[in-house]
Structure formats: structure tokens, C-alpha cells
Amino acid sequence: MVDIVDRATRSRMMAAIGPANTAPELSVRRYLHGTGLRFRLHDGRLPGKPDIVLPRHRVAIFVHGCFWHRHSGCRLATTPASNPDFWEKKFCGNVERDAAKSALLERLGWTVLTIWECEARDPVRLDGLYWSIRAQSAELE
Numbered sequence: 107m108v109d110i111v112d113r114a115t116r117s118r119m120m121a122a123i124g125p126a127n128t129a130p131e132l133s134v135r136r137y138l139h140g141t142g143l144r145f146r147l148h149d150g151r152l153p154g155k156p157d158i159v160l161p162r163h164r165v166a167i168f169v170h171g172c173f174w175h176r177h178s179g180c181r182l183a184t185t186p187a188s189n190p191d192f193w194e195k196k197f198c199g200n201v202e203r204d205a206a207k208s209a210l211l212e213r214l215g216w217t218v219l220t221i222w223e224c225e226a227r228d229p230v231r232l233d234g235l236y237w238s239i240r241a242q243s244a245e246l247e
Contacts, residue, residue, distance in 0.1 A: 134158065
């Protein structure tokens with residue numbers, strides 16, 4: 107299957123996808139703020155610059171896009187048909203980098219939670235995220 111747009115247009119489209127303040131991230135932030143939790147955003151003092159940091163609870167949250175971070179079994183984690191070798195290398199690098207960031211944060215004593223783009227739309231998954239944070243907070247007390 108060939109791409110429906112030309113190479114320059116595809117490049118421009120992919121470059122426009124930013125690393126912060128994505129729609130799934132904003133959804134998670136609105137939910138957590140609505141529950142009364144307060145947090146920091148993109149804290150550069152921590153490895154990997156987590157999307158959401160709850161210092162009081164020692165929790166770092168990454169909101170991952172299913173496509174870019176390869177959410178296993180998700181319908182959004184498609185692979186482009188053009189230039190498959192490039193994409194395989196790109197996706198493998200993203201997954202390895204994610205694992206390294208999480209491992210480093212855990213060694214520093216942080217609990218790392220990941221919520222996927224497709225889960226950010228599901229109120230039940232967001233409730234689960236909230237209760238995971240609360241459970242971690244209870245362990246600290």
C-alpha cells in the first residue's frame with residue numbers, strides 16, 4: 107500500500123506532532139486535576155522529563171502515544187507501509203528509550219506509571235490511574 111500523501115507532506119505532518127501538551131496528555135491532566143491532585147509538568151530535573159510528576163506521591167506519569175511508543179495489541183499502533191526499515195528502527199529506539207527512562211526513575215525511588223493514548227479516553231482507565239497514585243501515596247505514609 108502506498109502513502110496517500112507525498113513525501114514532503116508526510117514529513118511536515120510528522121514533524122508537527124509535538125512532544126508535550128498532546129490531546130491525550132491534556133485529558134489525563136484535566137482528570138487528575140479534577141480529582142484534586144496537583145502536579146508538575148515535564149519536570150526537566152527528572153530523567154526522561156515525565157509528562158506529569160506528582161512529587162508528594164513520588165509518581166512520574168508518561169502519557170504515551172500508541173503509534174510512536176508501540177502499544178502492544180492496540181489498533182492505533184500501525185506501521186507505515188513506506189520505508190518499513192526506517193520505521194522499525196525508529197520504533198525500537200523509542201521503546202528502548204522508554205524502558206531506560208522508566209528503569210532510571212525507579213532506581214531513584216519513583217513509581218513510574220504509563221497511560222496510553224487509547225486509555226486516556228476511557229474513564230475507567232483514568233480511575234485506575236487515580237487509584238494507582240493513591241495506593242502509592244498510602245505506601246509512603
